Amino acid sequence: MTASEFGQQFVNALSLGSIYALVAVGLAMIFGILRLINFAHGEVLMLGAFAAYFIAETGLPFVVVAVLVVVTTVAIGLLMERVAYRPLRGAPDVALLLTSLAVSIALQNGALLAFGAQPKPFPTPAMLSGQLQLGGGVQISQVNLVTVITALTLMVLLTLFVTRTRLGISMRATAENAMAARLMGINVNTVIVAAFLVGSALAGVAAILWGARVGRIQPDMGFIPVLKAFVATVIGGFGSIPGAVIGAYLLGFGEIFLVALLPDSLGSYRDAFVFAGLIVILLFRPQGILGSTEPEKI
């Protein structure tokens, strides 16, 4: 691998990890507070991509389209919480898990009925297409650059939110000890709504970046990102937001460099290698990288 190839793969890995991170943070936040693995999170992303497709047809500028996509995914996330998950408050965790699978399947099939199985082209705007020439023959695609910058900016804002604001600190407190949080006077419903709001907004951003990356959209497109984000949160330690980000970047780098370094005949097995790697990590650190070793309290 030449230096310029390495540079390109590096940016590519950073970009892939960034998208995983945007999805994984939403999963980790919702899990931390509700103990719910929200498999329907991928469908929020999918519907965001379709929203981009239909809104872009109106000819609005891309920035406006992006804002409306995020508004749409936030609305979907909040509706999901209100309709599917809130009625199950106090139910066993497994009931929530099964509900999220049901929501995921229902939304996917609803999209199949409404939009058809035929993939549609993602309305990639000019700022997310084309290559950028750097010195020394290194070129990076604009979508990768925008993805990395967007994700890093959002991660910084997210960090400020969870460490500096009352709502953010309340969210961390609720994730750590929901009973004590209630005794402090934290309204747990507000915190749950906030988690869905932030998670769905990040999924909306991820929808645009993922759509621009793969170039086409279809009803089952949410599955792969949410699966990878799930792996990232497991690697990082479930429920830990920084853990999810670290796991996402590890996964992004693992995938890209496996493909780059493996002979072509093995490249198509990259997911097999990724999941084998996951098993190895869990053998040695079942709680994930940043997961707590504290046993579940009764």
Added chain:
Amino acid sequence: MLRVSDIRVYYGAIQAIKEVSLEVNDRELVALVGANGAGKTTILRTISGLIRPRSGAIDWHGTDLTSLASHQIVARGISQVPEGRQIFAGLTVRDNLMLGAIQRRDRGAFDQVLERVFEFFPVLKERYGQPGGTLSGGEQQMLAIGRGLMSRPRLLLLDEPSLGLAPLMVWRIFEVISRLKAEGVTILLVEQNARKALDVADRAYVLETGRIIVSGAARELAANPDVERAYLGG
């Protein structure tokens, strides 16, 4: 005043509390003593709205608490320091204390209450920026009580504040409880250390398997031979 009337509380099919009634008058310190598993913690959790009673009423200055959510109960001036401290280990002492005052919006009052908590527990000022989990057991208990005071409660529910602490620390915690009482905070104290609790309390209730079996002035209960044999190790 707090008036708990005929509450029954169930965990699934198991009845934990069988028609318990008790009262805490304003500025009074009332102790709730009894063996492990008698239902003391369940009563405090029911008052705080963490558990709903199947029947009965909890009246606090004219409001029925049994239909309110926990955060609404905190907003009405009732704060609980739960058993086993339950501090937020990953959050700083600062954030723990801030969360205690989450329903208080005025900054000036916050600083004032914070000064008072520091006066009670100077060590919290030294540990202000540290994660709660790095504190010793005694310091964590001080943080838990300090956090409970940050909302400036009119009624403080203390669940086993001396559990698992060294004798010197137990003595300090009870000193703080006496001072809070002197300042006019109404307190409902749950303790396994019945002798200590009866020392500081005005009145007490003795709970046995979900039922109140004796109640009265703390001094009289401490002298009651049955209570002494069962709970004071006499």
